[in-house]
Amino acid sequence: MKLLLLVIAFIVPLLANADPVYRLLNLKATDVGYTADITLQEGSGPYGSDIKNLKLETTFESEDTIRIKITDRDRRRWEVPKVVKTKQPTQPPKKVSILWFAFRLYDIHFEEKPFSFEIKRASSGEVLFSTRGTPFVYFDQYITIGTTFPKPDPNLYGAGERAAPFRLETNNQRYTMFNIDNPNFYKENLYGTHPFFLEFRDGRSSGAFLLNSNAQDIIVNNQSLNFITIGGIIDLFVFVGPSPSQVVKQYHTVIGAPFIPAFWSLGWHQSRFGYHNIQEVQQVVQKYKENDLPLDTIWNDIDYMQACEIHHHHHSLSLGLQGFHDRYPEDQMRQFVDKLHANNQQYIVIVDPGIKKQVGYRAYDEGVRDDIFIKRSDNKTDIVNKVWPGLCTFPDFTNPKCHQYWDRLVSDFLSRVPIDGLWLDMNEQSGFCDGECNGDPIIKNKFSHRNPPYVPGSQFGRNLNSKTLSSDAIYSIGSNYDLHNMYPLYQIESTSRTLQRTRNNKRAMILTRANFPSTGTLSAHWTGDNWSNWLSLRMSLSGILSMQLFGISFVGSDICGFQEDATYELCARWTQVGSLYPFSRNHNGMGRKLQEPYLFDQAFTNMARKYLYNRYSLLFHLYTLFYENSVHKGMVWRPLFFEFALDKGNDGIARIDEQFLLGSSLLCSPVVYERASSVRAYFPSGVTWYDYYSGEAVSNGSEWRVLRAPWDHLPLHIRSGSIIVKNTPALTSAQTKKNPIGLLVALSDTLDDSLGSLYLDDGDSLNTVDLGKYTLITYRSVYQGGNRNVFRLQNEILNLGYTQSSNTIDCIIVYGVKGNDCKAESGGAVLPTKIGPFNTLTVNLQVNVLSKLDVVVNCKP
Ligand SMILES: *[C@@H]1O[C@H](CO)[C@@H](O)[C@H](O)[C@H]1NC(C)=O
Numbered sequence: 001m002k003l004l005l006l007v008i009a010f011i012v013p014l015l016a017n018a019d020p021v022y023r024l025l026n027l028k029a030t031d032v033g034y035t036a037d038i039t040l041q042e043g044s045g046p047y048g049s050d051i052k053n054l055k056l057e058t059t060f061e062s063e064d065t066i067r068i069k070i071t072d073r074d075r076r077r078w079e080v081p082k083v084v085k086t087k088q089p090t091q092p093p094k095k096v097s098i099l100w101f102a103f104r105l106y107d108i109h110f111e112e113k114p115f116s117f118e119i120k121r122a123s124s125g126e127v128l129f130s131t132r133g134t135p136f137v138y139f140d141q142y143i144t145i146g147t148t149f150p151k152p153d154p155n156l157y158g159a160g161e162r163a164a165p166f167r168l169e170t171n172n173q174r175y176t177m178f179n180i181d182n183p184n185f186y187k188e189n190l191y192g193t194h195p196f197f198l199e200f201r202d203g204r205s206s207g208a209f210l211l212n213s214n215a216q217d218i219i220v221n222n223q224s225l226n227f228i229t230i231g232g233i234i235d236l237f238v239f240v241g242p243s244p245s246q247v248v249k250q251y252h253t254v255i256g257a258p259f260i261p262a263f264w265s266l267g268w269h270q271s272r273f274g275y276h277n278i279q280e281v282q283q284v285v286q287k288y289k290e291n292d293l294p295l296d297t298i299w300n301d302i303d304y305m306q307a308c309e310i311h312h313h314h315h316s317l318s319l320g321l322q323g324f325h326d327r328y329p330e331d332q333m334r335q336f337v338d339k340l341h342a343n344n345q346q347y348i349v350i351v352d353p354g355i356k357k358q359v360g361y362r363a364y365d366e367g368v369r370d371d372i373f374i375k376r377s378d379n380k381t382d383i384v385n386k387v388w389p390g391l392c393t394f395p396d397f398t399n400p401k402c403h404q405y406w407d408r409l410v411s412d413f414l415s416r417v418p419i420d421g422l423w424l425d426m427n428e429q430s431g432f433c434d435g436e437c438n439g440d441p442i443i444k445n446k447f448s449h450r451n452p453p454y455v456p457g458s459q460f461g462r463n464l465n466s467k468t469l470s471s472d473a474i475y476s477i478g479s480n481y482d483l484h485n486m487y488p489l490y491q492i493e494s495t496s497r498t499l500q501r502t503r504n505n506k507r508a509m510i511l512t513r514a515n516f517p518s519t520g521t522l523s524a525h526w527t528g529d530n531w532s533n534w535l536s537l538r539m540s541l542s543g544i545l546s547m548q549l550f551g552i553s554f555v556g557s558d559i560c561g562f563q564e565d566a567t568y569e570l571c572a573r574w575t576q577v578g579s580l581y582p583f584s585r586n587h588n589g590m591g592r593k594l595q596e597p598y599l600f601d602q603a604f605t606n607m608a609r610k611y612l613y614n615r616y617s618l619l620f621h622l623y624t625l626f627y628e629n630s631v632h633k634g635m636v637w638r639p640l641f642f643e644f645a646l647d648k649g650n651d652g653i654a655r656i657d658e659q660f661l662l663g664s665s666l667l668c669s670p671v672v673y674e675r676a677s678s679v680r681a682y683f684p685s686g687v688t689w690y691d692y693y694s695g696e697a698v699s700n701g702s703e704w705r706v707l708r709a710p711w712d713h714l715p716l717h718i719r720s721g722s723i724i725v726k727n728t729p730a731l732t733s734a735q736t737k738k739n740p741i742g743l744l745v746a747l748s749d750t751l752d753d754s755l756g757s758l759y760l761d762d763g764d765s766l767n768t769v770d771l772g773k774y775t776l777i778t779y780r781s782v783y784q785g786g787n788r789n790v791f792r793l794q795n796e797i798l799n800l801g802y803t804q805s806s807n808t809i810d811c812i813i814v815y816g817v818k819g820n821d822c823k824a825e826s827g828g829a830v831l832p833t834k835i836g837p838f839n840t841l842t843v844n845l846q847v848n849v850l851s852k853l854d855v856v857v858n859c860k861p
């Protein structure tokens with residue numbers, strides 16, 4: 001009897017925990033998909049009280065994207081506002097077109113009871129997303145939906161933001177997504193939330209995105225993946241690829257394409273927390289110049305702010321956007337910035353969302369007057385937390401009235417000192433108290449009535465209020481419980497409008513720390529407060545690759561690391577690979593060893609000059625990649641399997657995250673381990689790889705090679721069949737933009753053509769692509785008569801909407817030439833040529849970039 005009772009005592013909770021069983025009813029085909037009801041039949045989820053009546057809506061968004069929305073049939077729940085998906089797709093039809101409807105690349109199949117669905121690739125029947133056999137729970141504060149994989153240990157990517165390997169681990173990992181100010185602790189959730197994953201299976205890809213703004217986890221097991229969210233609804237997009245880059249394009253069509261940064265912002269940036277006064281900042285700019293090191297933009301962290309006393313005294317005031325500290329006198333700052341501008345350099349400052357709660361401080365008084373601060377749960381009093389200035393209130397950027405307030409503050413500041421962009425920090429709503437605080441040092445940890453039973457991030461000892469605003473804080477359009485992760489989107493949107501208005505509709509730079517899907521349509525991102533150690537260097541590569549998936553292409557990490565002191569060797573390696581970050585900025589923490597590139601020794605300075613100049617020689621190439629990225633929605637940095645999905649040479653290609661491709665043609669294999677003087681690099685199949693600097697053919701692909709890499713060498717290779725435009729580098733991007741350019745042709749090792757392109761515009765107007773105010777040129781080298789000894793290089797101007805370019809093409813360098821006696825001709829005229837080591841050919845010419853290019857090279861075998 002006792003035994004039986006015990007057994008029952010065990011069985012009952014087990015039964016209560018059995019997955020709820022839902023049933024699908026009333027399935028109807030509509031013009032754009034299906035609708036149905038889903039009803040709870042029996043059982044319940046882990047917390048009981050599951051929602052009984054659900055509504056299903058399936059939409060065929062396009063031929064390659066399907067959307068599954070599941071909501072509460074009886075009660076409206078929180079849904080992500082339209083601010084996501086800021087840009088409409090350029091191609092896929094919004095309307096239902098018979099054509100793609102018929103040629104959908106996927107099918108969906110429903111199971112009635114227990115409710116489940118499967119999305120299959122139409123061509124092969126391959127299952128891409130299947131909820132069959134995975135828990136489906138729909139409780140107010142615990143919703144889960146997932147998929148299974150046909151084979152164990154799938155190749156999965158996404159689920160950010162974190163400092164972790166690019167490929168997700170599949171051994172029961174819990175990937176938390178909730179924006180917090182976390183100093184890059186390995187594998188923990190950081191500043192951004194991206195409920196997206198991409199799967200790479202047998203050379204093909206698919207992916208899924210859960211459009212949901214609540215705190216959430218993705219649980220990855222050997223054979224399944226589950227989204228768990230603690231609010232909102234299920235709004236799932238499944239992308240069918242079939243190539244990895246197509247999945248990314250399909251995803252970016254939903255969340256908005258990445259923007260094209262201002263040309264200058266692709267230059268080199270220098271920053272530091274702890275430039276004590278204006279003289280120090282001026283000296284940095286001067287030293288860059290004296291050492292012949294390129295510098296486009298100098299940054300100030302909070303040191304510039306009025307009465308900022310972070311370091312020396314207790315935190316007193318820091319009033320961003322209000323005024324400058326005594327050690328940064330405003331009149332001198334204005335002169336300084338004017339002088340920077342005269343030298344074609346830029347200046348950017350940091351600003352935090354927290355507004356010091358102090359009567360008499362204009363930003364505070366006006367916020368109170370306009371009633372635009374985020375409220376406590378009483379929906380009356382402003383919520384207060386402590387940040388650098390002390391107790392602060394926080395603008396509610398979701399409130400339409402807030403934009404005028406912010407616009408006034410930002411534009412007044414700009415009218416005094418014409419900054420070129422803003423750096424939005426601490427916008428995870430970082431606060432030093434948990435939830436809120438009302439005094440000093442009173443810490444409050446107030447749990448809301450919406451305190452959820454399941455807490456993403458609890459594995460790290462945190463709750464939703466840890467070091468941020470209370471989850472029950474109230475905005476004009478909802479609660480912090482639902483909106484926390486989206487806060488940066490509203491702040492960026494408002495800031496962007498003001499910067500454009502006040503800067504004559506020029507592209508400004510916004511750099512944000514907190515992020516969410518759609519952030520990349522307007523803002524750059526850096527991976528936050530990393531460390532001057534080798535792990536952080538390695539994680540910067542995965543971090544940048546992941547952000548490319550998330551549509552935040554303009555991204556970098558603090559070069560040489562933020563916290564702790566960088567060693568000579570670490571900073572050297574970091575400068576090398578950092579010079580190829582989409583966004584390149586050396587930034588350092590307060591009190592840390594100085595790490596500007598001229599401060600080590602002459603050999604270091606020379607090394608840094610080489611790689612900074614190398615970056616500047618690639619500025620047109622980078623800019624063109626950003627154009628392609630924005631218009632065709634791809635990625636600026638790519639993992640190897642993106643370009644070589646069918647690489648049969650090595651199964652490990654899916655795991656490579658210490659090498660990357662810049663665009664499709666440059667393969668970078670940096671040294672990211674201490675005391676290493678060589679690097680083991682994989683060369684993907686099907687093409688020949690030339691050493692980028694020398695032109696030596698290094699590999700025919702499908703193999704691992706050990707490359708020599710002394711402390712001052714960054715291994716970089718160019719793929720045969722590609723053409724890239726190279727600038728003659730100068731100390732600023734503006735000067736570089738005017739200098740002559742060259743073409744680097746890495747000849748195809750088959751009889752195929754070699755290809756490249758160049759995008760040009762004025763560098764900082766808005767909407768140049770939409771308005772057609774750009775020039776797009778392609779270059780093509782074609783072997784003549786099925787013979788690799790003779791090739792003809794021509795350009796084709798695809799769009800000529802920007803004609804101010806006066807660049808001269810003054811040389812063509814060709815790798816992989818067959819033969820060493822070459823003759824080059826253009827329009828009957830013979831051009832001077834020179835053969836160098838490794839069969840590289842240099843052809844000298846003088847042709848305007850917008851003129852017709854037609855060069856025939858004939859080499860004797
Ligand atoms: C996944 O499953 C496979 C096959 O069952 C097994 O070999 C492998 O070790 C598992 N991997 C993990 C990470 O659990």
Ligand SMILES: *[C@@H]1O[C@H](CO)[C@@H](O)[C@H](O)[C@H]1NC(C)=O
Binds near residue numbers: 379474478
């Ligand atoms: C908070 O108050 C405002 C204005 O009084 C009102 O419009 C809004 O609906 C309230 N929000 C909540 C969540 O009660």
Ligand SMILES: *[C@@H]1O[C@H](CO)[C@@H](O)[C@H](O)[C@H]1NC(C)=O
Binds near residue numbers: 697698699700
């Ligand atoms: C690539 O293949 C060609 C033709 O087989 C061969 O001559 C050449 O040595 C190979 N190059 C390398 C770097 O292995």
Ligand SMILES: CC(=O)N[C@H]1CO[C@H](CO)[C@@H](O)[C@@H]1O
Binds near residue numbers: 184537
């Ligand atoms: C990504 C990373 O490198 N994180 C580590 C940085 O260094 C600190 C201190 O050593 C570690 O705690 C992080 O995990």
